[in-house]
Amino acid sequence: MLHDPAQLDLMFQALADPARRQMVDRLSRGPASVSQLAEPLAMSLSAVVQHLNVLEASGLVRTEKLGRVRTCQIEPQALRAAEHWINERRLAWERRLDRLGDFLAEAKDES
Amino acid sequence: MLHDPAQLDLMFQALADPARRQMVDRLSRGPASVSQLAEPLAMSLSAVVQHLNVLEASGLVRTEKLGRVRTCQIEPQALRAAEHWINERRLAWERRLDRLGDFLAEAKDES
DNA sequence: TCGATACTTAAGCACTCACTTCACTATTGC
DNA sequence: GCAATAGTGAAGTGAGTGCTTAAGTATCGA
Numbered sequence: 001m002l003h004d005p006a007q008l009d010l011m012f013q014a015l016a017d018p019a020r021r022q023m024v025d026r027l028s029r030g031p032a033s034v035s036q037l038a039e040p041l042a043m044s045l046s047a048v049v050q051h052l053n054v055l056e057a058s059g060l061v062r063t064e065k066l067g068r069v070r071t072c073q074i075e076p077q078a079l080r081a082a083e084h085w086i087n088e089r090r091l092a093w094e095r096r097l098d099r100l101g102d103f104l105a106e107a108k109d110e111s
Numbered sequence: 112m113l114h115d116p117a118q119l120d121l122m123f124q125a126l127a128d129p130a131r132r133q134m135v136d137r138l139s140r141g142p143a144s145v146s147q148l149a150e151p152l153a154m155s156l157s158a159v160v161q162h163l164n165v166l167e168a169s170g171l172v173r174t175e176k177l178g179r180v181r182t183c184q185i186e187p188q189a190l191r192a193a194e195h196w197i198n199e200r201r202l203a204w205e206r207r208l209d210r211l212g213d214f215l216a217e218a219k220d221e222s
Numbered sequence: 223t224c225g226a227t228a229c230t231t232a233a234g235c236a237c238t239c240a241c242t243t244c245a246c247t248a249t250t251g252c
Numbered sequence: 253g254c255a256a257t258a259g260t261g262a263a264g265t266g267a268g269t270g271c272t273t274a275a276g277t278a279t280c281g282a
Binding site for chain 2: 005008013024025027029076079082085086087089090092093
């Protein structure tokens with residue numbers, strides 16, 4: 001369920017925005033309320049809530065409301081899924097380069 | 112030069128589109144020409160070229176033109192930069208959870 | 223040299239995104 | 253109860269995205 005293209009879409013799209021990355025960065029240092037997330041950002045609270053909704057829809061962030069304050073935290077599994085997608089492609093490419101190197105080395109030995 | 116926010120922006124934005132991720136996926140298995148990249152995609156060649164320009168601007172893909180064919184390959188360093196950003200945030204969060212766990216365990220020992 | 227191939231560029235169009243403001247609904251503390 | 257706090261929801265706007273078609277240019281192969 002974490003590896004379907006639609007979810008990856010949402011995650012990378014969520015990470016594409018600098019304000020949202022800043023929010024993730026803040027949350028990586030511990031949970032925060034909506035206002036705390038908004039504080040360093042030069043935009044309305046409303047805009048922050050909209051960003052937060054994007055992050056939540058992507059699965060990168062989980063929130064819980066207690067009384068009037070909504071507390072947000074990172075969902076590390078989702079981060080891991082995005083990381084994994086990139087890692088697999090990079091490794092595939094690097095393994096390919098290695099095999100190519102081996103092939104060229106062998107070809108040289110035989111000449 | 113690889114870690115500035117603007118470059119990360121371009122990379123995550125590039126990866127946010129399914130067609131572009133499919134292109135990266137294809138390229139992770141080896142270099143390809145523009146037409147080869149376009150072949151499995153249900154869109155005009157022109158659209159593919161535009162996607163390719165986005166990928167190239169992001170630094171994720173490097174292209175080289177020989178005669179009339181443009182050959183594309185993955186730039187693994189850029190992939191690594193995106194991977195690294197995610198990894199650092201995830202690890203920060205997980206280390207935090209670990210410390211919290213230790214604290215709770217200690218508190219329990221002392222009770 | 224001439225037609226086919228492999229892009230390239232530009233213009234245009236529908237749709238989405240990142241905001242804004244304004245009005246509104248819980249909670250909380252005094 | 254009432255003001256302050258914390259967040260929510262809707263409507264609007266301007267800029268950006270993802271395509272399309274159409275009209276190029278450059279190169280290759282016979």
